[in-house]
Structures are given as structure tokens and as C-alpha cells.
Amino acid sequence: xxxxxxxxxxxxxxxxxxxxxxxxxxxxxxxxxxxxxxxxxxxxxxxxxxxxxxxxxxxxxxxxxxxxxxxxxxxxxxxxxxxxxxxxxxxxxxxxxxxxxxxxxxxxxxxxxxxxxxxxxxxxxxxxxxxxxxxxxxxxxxxxxxxxxxxxxxxxxxxxxxxxxxxxxxxxxxxxxxxxxxxxxxxxxxxxxxxxxxxxxxxxxxxxxxxxxxxxxxxxxxxxxxxxxxxxxxxxxxxxxxxxxxxxxxxxxxxxxxxxxxxxxxxxxxxxxxxxxxxxxxxxxxxxxxxxxxxxxxxxxxxxxxxxxxxxxxxxxxxxxxxxxx
Numbered sequence: 001x002x003x004x005x006x007x008x009x010x011x012x013x014x015x016x017x018x019x020x021x022x023x024x025x026x027x028x029x030x031x032x033x034x035x036x037x038x039x040x041x042x043x044x045x046x047x048x049x050x051x052x053x054x055x056x057x058x059x060x061x062x063x064x065x066x067x068x069x070x071x072x073x074x075x076x077x078x079x080x081x082x083x084x085x086x087x088x089x090x091x092x093x094x095x096x097x098x099x100x101x102x103x104x105x106x107x108x109x110x111x112x113x114x115x116x117x118x119x120x121x122x123x124x125x126x127x128x129x130x131x132x133x134x135x136x137x138x139x140x141x142x143x144x145x146x147x148x149x150x151x152x153x154x155x156x157x158x159x160x161x162x163x164x165x166x167x168x169x170x171x172x173x174x175x176x177x178x179x180x181x182x183x184x185x186x187x188x189x190x191x192x193x194x195x196x197x198x199x200x201x202x203x204x205x206x207x208x209x210x211x212x213x214x215x216x217x218x219x220x221x222x223x224x225x226x227x228x229x230x231x232x233x234x235x236x237x238x239x240x241x242x243x244x245x246x247x248x249x250x251x252x253x254x255x256x257x258x259x260x261x262x263x264x265x266x267x268x269x270x271x272x273x274x275x276x277x278x279x280x281x282x283x284x285x286x287x288x289x290x291x292x293x294x295x296x297x298x299x300x301x302x303x304x305x306x307x308x309x310x311x312x313x314x315x316x317x318x319x320x321x322x323x324x325x326x
Contacts, residue, residue, distance in 0.1 A: 002211050002214060002215075004273060004276040004277070004278050006052075007210070007211065007269060007272060007273055007276070008273060008278060008282070008283075008286060010048050010049065010052055010210050010214075010269065011210075011266070011269040011270060011273060011283070011286060012286040012287075012289065012290055013044075013048050013071075013072065014044040014045065014048050014210065014265055014266055014269060015266060015286065015287055015290040016071065016077065016290040016293060016294065017040070017044045017047070017048070017067065017068045017071050017072070018041055018044060018266060019077075019290050019291055019294040020067065020071065020077040020080055020081065020294055020297070021039045021040065021041050021067055021068075022041075022294075023077070023081060023294050023297070023298055024037055024039070024067070024080075024081060024084055024098070025037075025039065025241075025245075027081065027084070027085065027298070028245060032085050032302070033084045033085055033098075034086065035097060035098065036098070036099075036244045036245045036246060037067075037084065037098040037099075037244065037245055038063075038064050038065040038098070038099065038243065038244050038245075039065070039067070039239070039240070039241050039245075040065050040066070040067050040068040040239070041239065041240040041241060042173070042208070042237060042238050042239045042240040042260070042264070042265065043065070043068055043171055043173070043207070043237050043239065043265075044068050044210075044265050044266070045207060045208050045209060045210040045213055045237070045265035045268070045269070046068070046141070046169065046171055046207045046213055046235045046237060047068035047069045047071070047072040047141070048068070048072050048210055048213075049209075049210040049211070049212070049213030049214040049217065050072070050139065050141075050169060050213055050214070050217045051069075051072035051073055052210075052214045053213075053214045053215075053217035053218035053221055054137065054139065054217070054221065055135075055136070055137070056106070056107075057107060057134070057136055058107060058136055058137045058138070058139065058221075059107045059109055059122065059125040059126075059129070059136060059137070059138040059139065060073055060107060060108045060109065060138075060139050060141070061109055061110060061112070061118040061119075061121055061122045061125075061138070061139070061140045061141065062101075062108070062110070062111045062112070062118070062141045063111060063112060063113075063115070063118070063141065063142055063143055063146075064098075064099035064100075064111055064112065064113045065111075065143065065171075065239075066099075066101055066111030066141075067080060067098070067101060069101075069108060069111070069141055070091065070101040070102070070103055070108055070111065073103055073106045073107070073108035074103060074106040074108070075091050075101065075103045075106075075108070076297065077293055077294050077297035078296070078297035078300045078301055079091040079103075080101060080297075081297050081298060081301040082094075082300070082301040082304050083096060083097060083098075083101060084097065084098050085301050085302070085304075086306065086307070087301055087304035087305065087306065087307070088304060088305050088306060088307040088308065088311075089300075089301070089304040089305075090304075090307075091103060093307055093311055094306070094307040095307075095311075095312075095315075096111075099111060099113045100112075100113065109121070109125065115142075115143070115145060115146050115149055116142065116146040116149035116150070116151035116152050117151060118140055118142070119140050119142060119146070119151050119152055119154075119155035119168065120151055120154060120155050120158075121140075122138040122139065122140035122155070122166055122168075123138070123155045123158055123159050123164060123166055125138040125166075126138035126159065126164035126165050126166035126230075127162060127164055129165055130162070130164055130165060135165075135225055136165065137165045137166070137167065137221055137224055137225060138164075138165065138166045138167075139166070139167045139169060139217075140155070140166065140167070140168050140169065141169045141171060142168070142169070142170055142171065143170070143171055143172075143173065143176065144170055144171070144172040144173065144174070144175075144176055144181040144190050144191065145175075145176025145177060145179075145181065146170075147170065147181075147185070147190040147191050147194065148176070148184065148185060148190070152168075153194075153198075155168070156168065156194070156195065156198045156200065156230070156232070157198050159198075159200075159229070159230040160198040160199050160200050160229060160230060163227065163228070163229035163230075164224075164229065164230055165224040165225055165227075165229075165230075166224065166230045167217065167220055167221065167224060167230065167231055167232075167233060168191065168230065168231070168232045168233070169217070169232075169233045169235060170190070170191035170192075170232065170233070170234045170235065171207060171235055171237055172189075172190065172191065172207070172234050172235065172236050172237065173237050173238050173239045174238065175239075175243070175252070177243045178243060178247065178251055189202070189204055189234055190234070191232050191233075191234040192204050192232055192233075192234040194232075195231070195232035200229060200230050200231055200232060201220070201223075201231045201232065202231070202232040202233075202234065203216060203220070203231070203232070203233050203234065204233075204234045204235075204236065205233060205234070205235050205236070206235075206236060207235030207236050207237035208236075208237055208238070208263050208264070208265040208268055209265070209268050209269075210265060210268070210269050211269075211272065213235060216233055217233065220233060237265075238260035238261075238263070240261065270283060
């Protein structure tokens, strides 16, 4: 069980992510963030709950909607906002931008814009861990739309055949970009219902409850580390904004949006803390710490220098060079 002190830490982390993404939105309106972004507001409990159940050396792979996963694995608000603002101090030195946040030093091995492309990569990381006997786990986070991509099925099949220590976590927010997943998928649970076809467990969890996510991931992680192979976890959630910054999400029914906004991950965690006897002033202090951290990150990112153009030719190859090879 998650004790109040642990839950308070998870709550503050979710608040920090939510405020960082709000800052990204505001900075775009000010002309300081270029290009599109895919905000994860509403998905925070999945990233934070899962990360809390993992080891520091476990591998994490995310999609282009990956701000929350980068921060859950240790990326700071300043690193993320500086990356979105194309500053030298950005998480990827201004080379990745919003859709490719990566923190390899924490084994957060990338956010991928090609739908489903990272699922086989997670399988490869899990295979490597199994061969080396490290006890590490690979976790691939993906959206419901990826379940209709061939790479999803290929990854599940190979992971099952080799009994690899990998978890496939679907962030089911009901929409594959602009299309309701239910309109184009033959089964009600696009991820969990397909897992049995590959002989692996498929579970469903409330993706907006950080405690439920943590407990589910911890249980499946223990199973995988024990050599029992992969599993699929379908986390039901909802994005607070459209698919991307250019999407007003007018296709979503108003009553559906209202219902899900009342099931906010932050509100659920805060309610659990209140029930556990945590004083309101303690929760307010956590909110204020997160707000102050993001304010400082905004100013630091604004004042950071632009990247040196010569850096464009570094990190092209494993040795850090850029010379063409055949």
C-alpha cells in the first residue's frame, strides 16, 4: 500500500508535470515555443504511478505525447521547457523538441513520433536485459491507436515467444488522434482484449488513479522479473486538450468531456490524501512548491542561450562524430 508521505510525493510530481505543460502552452501563445506539442494533461497518473513502481535502471519508451514520462523519470521542468524553446540547456540540446524528449542517463530511451515504432525497441531492450541477466525491465507506453498498428502485434508475439521482461502499457484516452478507437476496433479493450491471443495477461486499470497504476505495474513487474514473461496493462484515461495544439477537439461530446474532467488524476490523489488525514495546508504547500519550481524554470529557459550551430554535427554516430560511414 502507498503511505500518505509517498502519495504526497506522487501528487506533487503530478502537479509539477501539469504546471510544466501549462507553461508550455502559455509560452507557445507568447511565441516562445515553435511547432506543435501534444500535451499529456490528464495522463499524469500513468507516468508517475508506473515510474514509482519501477527500478531506476529499468528502460522506458514513450510516444510523442511523452512530457509526463520524461519528467517522471527525472527530467526537470527547466530541461523540458528549454528544449521546447530550442535552448542549449534543453533536455536534448534543442535537437529533439516536444515530440522527442529523451533522458538516456535515466534510461528514458526516447519519445517516438512514429506510432508504434518503439514497441519493438522495448522488446529489444528487454531481450538485452534477459541475455545479460540484469533483472531490468523494459516498459513501452503507447496510445490506443497503436494497437491497430502491426508493430504492436509483432512486439507482443516476439515478447511472448521469448518470455521477455517487458510491459506494454496502453494509455487509452478513447481517441486515436481524432477518431474514437471504439469505431474502428473489433474488441472493447483494444490492448487488454488482444493480449490473450499471444498467451500473455491483459489487465485494465483506472489510469487516473496513481495508486492503482502503481500497484498494477508493481505486480506485473514482479511477475516479469521472475521470468514469467510480458504483460499488457490498459490504463483508461482522458486527455484534457485536443490531440495536438492545432486540434480544438470539437468532435468530443460535451458530456463526455465533463465526466472525465471530474475524474482528474490530481483530484483523485488529493482526495486520497485528505481521506488519509493529510492537512489542507500541506497540500497547498505542495502546490506552491510546484508552482515556484515552474516559475523558476520558465525564467531560466528564457534566459538560456541558443544552441551552437556546430552542435548539429555531434551525436550523429555512437562515437559522437558526424563523418559519413558505409
